Amino acid sequence: MAFTLHGSSEFTCTRRVALIAKERNVPYRLITVDVKGGEHKQPAHLKHQPFGQVPYIIQEDGFELFESRAIGRYIATLGSGPELIPTEPKAHAKFEQAAGIEYAQFDPVANGIVKEKIYKPFFEVATDETKVQELTAQLESKLDGYETLLSKQKYLAGNEVTLADLFHLPYGSIVFEELGYGSLDKRLNVKRWWKDISSRPAWQAVKEGA
Numbered sequence: 035m036a037f038t039l040h041g042s043s044e045f046t047c048t049r050r051v052a053l054i055a056k057e058r059n060v061p062y063r064l065i066t067v068d069v070k071g072g073e074h075k076q077p078a079h080l081k082h083q084p085f086g087q088v089p090y091i092i093q094e095d096g097f098e099l100f101e102s103r104a105i106g107r108y109i110a111t112l113g114s115g116p117e118l119i120p121t122e123p124k125a126h127a128k129f130e131q132a133a134g135i136e137y138a139q140f141d142p143v144a145n146g147i148v149k150e151k152i153y154k155p156f157f158e159v160a161t162d163e164t165k166v167q168e169l170t171a172q173l174e175s176k177l178d179g180y181e182t183l184l185s186k187q188k189y190l191a192g193n194e195v196t197l198a199d200l201f202h203l204p205y206g207s208i209v210f211e212e213l214g215y216g217s218l219d220k221r222l223n224v225k226r227w228w229k230d231i232s233s234r235p236a237w238q239a240v241k242e243g244a
């Protein structure tokens with residue numbers, strides 16, 4: 035069932051949702067929220083996303099959802115395409131472990147770097163370079179953990195790609211590719227994994243605009 039995606043193609047969390055919709059061949063229409071102009075803090079937006087952030091979706095039947103990962107999990111049950119959330123109990127447990135790695139290990143660091151280097155300048159706020167240095171050191175250490183895991187298996191949850199891998203793409207592409215942080219050349223398994231997931235057609239399409 036088609037949905038409208040309320041967000042901005044420049045923003046990572048909107049891209050995360052668009053990516054999963056493209057992976058699962060679920061049609062959607064992007065309705066751009068003027069984040070720079072503060073539209074996401076207005077009452078009309080807060081009725082749908084009470085924390086004043088993007089994105090949220092509204093389905094044709096009126097069903098609404100916000101939080102990009104929750105939306106991604108929901109969309110993964112719709113449409114057609116690769117099974118992105120394994121259902122067999124042990125495979126599912128490994129998927130939850132991998133999703134936890136993205137959310138608890140990667141996101142705070144990558145999100146912090148992007149906030150400092152991209153979003154603060156976007157909102158005309160000065161970057162805290164000391165904080166960037168701390169975060170990039172943390173990123174290096176986190177990537178050692180990824181290297182250990184990915185030296186034993188193809189993807190974070192096992193040998194099949196899952197949402198947990200794909201959820202890395204919006205922030206990873208900025209941090210690794212645009213900003214050049216995270217020494218992937220020193221970690222060949224992370225490099226292989228990144229090349230694999232970032233070359234997926236769905237992500238290539240989203241990179242050009244959600």
Ligand SMILES: N[C@@H](CCC(=O)N[C@@H](CS)C(=O)NCC(=O)O)C(=O)O
Nearest residue numbers: 045046047086087088089101102103
């Ligand atoms: N956990 C939320 C985070 C949403 C979020 O941080 N959105 C950012 C853009 S990527 C935003 O709206 N920033 C503007 C603000 O917080 O004022 C999700 O995944 O949907």
